[in-house]
Amino acid sequence: xxxxxVEINGRRLSLANLEKDLYPSYGFTxxxxxxxxxxxxxxxxxxxxxxxxxxxxxxxxxxxEFFFEKRCPSHRPEWVxxxxxxxxxxxxxxxxxxxxxxxxxxxxxxxxxxLHVPLARAATPDRPDAMVFDLDxxxxxxxxESAKVALILRDxxxxxxxxxxxxxxxKKGLHVYVPLNRTEATFEQTKTFSxxxxxxxxxxxPDLVTANMAKEERRSKVFINWSQNxxxxxxxxxxxxxxxxxPSVSFPFTWDELEDAVRLADPALLKVLHDEAVRRAExxxxxxxxxxxxxxILPHL
Amino acid sequence: xxxxxxxxxxxxxxxxxxxxxxVKAVEPGRISFRLLHTREYSPLxxxxxxxxxxxxxxWDEIVRGYEAGPEQFIxxxxxxxxxxxxxxxxxxxxxxxxxxADVDPVYFDRPYYLVxxxxxxxxxxxxxxxxxxxxxxxxxxxxxxxxxxxxxxxxRDGALAVITLHYHDAVRSEEGMAPKEAMAPKEAMAxxxxxxxxxxxxxxxxxxxxxxxxxxxxxxxxxxxxxxASKAHAQAPVEAxxxxxxxxxxxxxxxxxxxxxMRQVKAR
Numbered sequence: 001x002x003x004x005x006v007e008i009n010g011r012r013l014s015l016a017n018l019e020k021d022l023y024p025s026y027g028f029t030x031x032x033x034x035x036x037x038x039x040x041x042x043x044x045x046x047x048x049x050x051x052x053x054x055x056x057x058x059x060x061x062x063x064x065e066f067f068f069e070k071r072c073p074s075h076r077p078e079w080v081x082x083x084x085x086x087x088x089x090x091x092x093x094x095x096x097x098x099x100x101x102x103x104x105x106x107x108x109x110x111x112x113x114x115l116h117v118p119l120a121r122a123a124t125p126d127r128p129d130a131m132v133f134d135l136d137x138x139x140x141x142x143x144x145e146s147a148k149v150a151l152i153l154r155d156x157x158x159x160x161x162x163x164x165x166x167x168x169x170x171k172k173g174l175h176v177y178v179p180l181n182r183t184e185a186t187f188e189q190t191k192t193f194s195x196x197x198x199x200x201x202x203x204x205x206p207d208l209v210t211a212n213m214a215k216e217e218r219r220s221k222v223f224i225n226w227s228q229n230x231x232x233x234x235x236x237x238x239x240x241x242x243x244x245x246x247p248s249v250s251f252p253f254t255w256d257e258l259e260d261a262v263r264l265a266d267p268a269l270l271k272v273l274h275d276e277a278v279r280r281a282e283x284x285x286x287x288x289x290x291x292x293x294x295x296x297i298l299p300h301l
Numbered sequence: 302x303x304x305x306x307x308x309x310x311x312x313x314x315x316x317x318x319x320x321x322x323x324v325k326a327v328e329p330g331r332i333s334f335r336l337l338h339t340r341e342y343s344p345l346x347x348x349x350x351x352x353x354x355x356x357x358x359x360w361d362e363i364v365r366g367y368e369a370g371p372e373q374f375i376x377x378x379x380x381x382x383x384x385x386x387x388x389x390x391x392x393x394x395x396x397x398x399x400x401x402a403d404v405d406p407v408y409f410d411r412p413y414y415l416v417x418x419x420x421x422x423x424x425x426x427x428x429x430x431x432x433x434x435x436x437x438x439x440x441x442x443x444x445x446x447x448x449x450x451x452x453x454x455x456x457r458d459g460a461l462a463v464i465t466l467h468y469h470d471a472v473r474s475e476e477g478m479a480p481k482e483a484m485a486p487k488e489a490m491a492x493x494x495x496x497x498x499x500x501x502x503x504x505x506x507x508x509x510x511x512x513x514x515x516x517x518x519x520x521x522x523x524x525x526x527x528x529x530a531s532k533a534h535a536q537a538p539v540e541a542x543x544x545x546x547x548x549x550x551x552x553x554x555x556x557x558x559x560x561x562x563m564r565q566v567k568a569r
Contacts, residue, residue, distance in 0.1 A: 152566065159562035196551030200559045204567070206348070206357045300555040 008102040011079055015109050022061040022111060026246045028274070030111065036241065036274045037108050040249075041101045043286040044239035048104070050121035052085045052095035054234050055107055056114035062243040072096035073110070080106060083122030097122060113243045116234035120187075125231055130291055131178040131190040131298070132235060133197070134169075134225035138210075138218030143267035146174045147258050149209055149222045152201065154255055160299055165291055166258065168270050170242030170250040175235065179294040187231050193298045194226035238288045239281070241274065249277040252287035308445055310391035312415060312428070312454065312461070318392070319425050320418035323445075326462065327412055332525050342539040361567055387449040393463075395439035401455050404438075408466045415454070415461040425461065432456035 004015050018031040037044070055069040071093045072082045080103050082094040098104045098115070107115065119128040133153055135146045150166055153176050157164045166176045180190070198211035201224060210221045217223075228235060236242070236250045251272035253261075261269040272280070308323040336345045349358045365382075366374030393415075417425035432438065438455035451466045490498075550556075 155566040155569075156559065156562050159565055160558065192551050193555065196555050196559055199550050200556070200563055204360055204563055206359050300558045301552065 006105075008105065009100065011077070011102045013077070013102055013106055013109070015105075020061070022058060022113065023245070023247050024061055024063060028247045030109075032274075033111075033113065033241065033247070034105055034108050036247070036278065037104055038101065039278045040239045040281060041104055043281045043288075044237065045099065045101070045104065046286065046289065046292055047238050048098045048115070048117060050083075050097065050099070050123060051117040052083050052122045053098055053107065054116040055096070055110065055112035056116060056243070057111050058113050058243050059111045062113065062245070066243065068116075069112070070095055077106065079103075085122055085125065095122070113241050115237045115240045117237045118231065118234050119190075119229065120231060126186060127183065128185055128187055128190050128229065128231075129179065129181050131180060131194055132228050133176040133178075133194060134173065134228045134235070135176065136169075136173045136218070136223045136225055138215075138221055138223060141220050141222055142172050143174075143270050144262065144265060145208060145222050146172065147262045147267070147270065149201065149205075149224070150174045150176050150258060151255070151262065152205070153197070153224075156197065156201070162296055162298070163290075163294060165252065165288060166255070167238050167250055167252045167288060168248075168272060169236060170240070170248045170272075171244060174253075174270075175250070177288075177291045178298075179291045179296055180298070181293060181295045182297060185298075187229055189298055189301050190229040191226065193301060194224075194229050198224035198226045238291075239277065247274040248272060249274060251277050251280070254287065309418060310393065310443075311421075312393040312395070312441070314395035314439060317424055317428070319428060320421040321393075321415040321425065321461070322418055323463065324414050324416055325411075326414050330522075332522060332529075337539075337541070341542055343541045382447075386447045387444045390444045393441045393443040393452065393454065395441045395454065397440040398435070398437040399440050399453070400436070401438040401453060404453065404466070405472075407472055410465040410467050413463040413465070415463055426459070429456045429459055429461055432461075 002016070002018050004018060006013050006015060015030075015034065018029065018034070020030050021027060022030055022033060052070075053072075056066055057069055058064065058066045070085075072080065072095050076082075076096070081097040081099055083097050084092045085095050086092040096103065096107060098107055118125070119130055119132060120126065121129065135149050135153075137143070137146045154164050154166075157176075157178060162178050164176050164178045166174055169175055195211070198209075201209045202211040208221060209224060210217045211224050211226065212218070213223075213225075213227070227233070238250055238252060240250050242248050242250065249272050253270060257269065261267060307325065310321065310323075311318040312321050313319070337343065338345055349360075349363060350356060351358055365377050365379075367377060369375050415425075432454070433456040438453040441452050441454060443450055443452055451468060452463050453466060455462050455464075551559075
């Protein structure tokens with residue numbers, strides 16, 4: 001077993017199993033996963049700031065068993081920040097909060113390929129910073145259908161005076177975010193609003209959209225999962241890897257890019273792998289940063 | 302006042318304009334039922350389907366067609382219909398005063414009241430009193446929703462009562478309703494018939510009463526209410542599974558704004 005001790009920002013971190021291939025059919029070792037997160041960190045860390053992290057760990061790679069870890073492992077180094085979170089009124093737990101490179105790499109050393117975060121920060125757990133529409137296509141619908149729905153959603157929200165931004169889920173879905181960043185926002189509002197929006201889309205595009213959770217309703221349609229607007233739910237963090245066959249990334253897209261993908265009928269344009277993600281982020285910066293700063297009010301509530 | 306107006310505007314004639322609300326005078330209160338799935342008791346949704354393949358048809362793919370003949374339709378768009386709607390107006394303009402007793406009850410459609418809005422109380426009472434003394438009703442046209450209605454405004458118990466009237470072409474002619482014989486002049490009636498009329502007249506006199514509407518009630522409605530009360534008491538209501546996002550739900554204001562925005566998006 002290989003072990004390497006590195007020092008980051010004056011903190012020592014012991015990395016293990018660096019040569020272990022966690023994406024066996026593609027060929028992507030833990031060393032390369034750590035390298036990916038190291039390079040994407042400047043763009044990703046602002047989105048992890050202050051948020052209780054849920055680690056989705058794949059100790060034996062994407063093809064094997066995984067588990068969710070909401071509780072920050074007790075064997076953590078003392079410099080790993082935590083936040084107290086209460087889940088469903090149960091005993092509060094301490095969750096990891098990754099605000100620096102060393103914490104991010106420590107989490108990745110645990111094979112936490114996917115990093116999930118709530119829409120609210122740990123200090124204000126009932127205040128979402130954004131409203132989200134999780135577009136989840138049911139077979140045989142896929143990225144093209146999701147893209148169509150995302151564009152309708154953008155137009156509808158824009159008519160309602162709301163600017164929205166999107167990212168890929170890294171799988172087949174798309175996530176449309178409406179930044180709020182206002183102290184008075186509540187999950188009750190975002191849920192009411194997103195639910196009404198999902199209902200309208202379902203009514204106007206019954207062949208394309210469903211707002212119904214039931215699996216059989218979702219076949220060949222895009223399910224608009226509005227129920228993600230909840231203090232208890234988490235979303236895959238932007239720039240996180242996904243545990244797919246290939247190391248794809250939940251990556252921001254611009255609306256122009258989405259329109260191109262629809263026009264060219266090329267869903268591959270929306271599939272961003274690790275190397276492409278780093279290249280684009282380093283070239284263009286964080287395309288998702290407005291989600292953290294743009295302040296908007298939901299109308300008609 | 303606790304009544305909520307379904308329309309507000311002014312009632313006017315000559316130089317008087319009185320701010321008023323329109324409220325319904327009757328509330329039939331039919332007991333309505335939702336249609337549920339027998340298995341899970343979830344309320345069922347209506348959906349337009351294509352009879353050929355059974356596939357759901359979206360609202361953006363639906364137009365109105367007037368059936369001109371068998372399998373022949375004249376397609377009319379919402380815009381065309383909207384262009385025919387009378388201009389929205391906020392006044393009930395009285396154009397004539399008539400005797401309500403002259404109006405055949407077959408013309409009466411739906412009764413409403415006009416309630417004075419703030420600042421209109423005095424002029425309102427004045428108009429009520431004038432109509433009462435003259436025992437006349439004001440005839441007016443007024444636009445409500447997409448249609449223009451003919452209404453008669455009269456005084457009743459210190460308030461302005463409104464009844465919408467059917468248009469003349471909507472009322473069936475009486476021709477052919479009465480049997481031919483009855484049209485014969487009175488003198489032609491046989492003596493035997495005359496005696497029968499007298500006899501029935503006697504029976505009728507014995508049955509004479511004052512109309513007391515409180516004596517009559519919709520017995521089926523009461524029976525259904527009682528059934529519902531006893532069932533609610535005997536067993537808890539069945540619960541429908543929570544269906545997230547079923548139809549457009551949410552605050553009416555928000556849904557209306559979303560519908561309008563959706564319409565604009567699709568119109569592009």
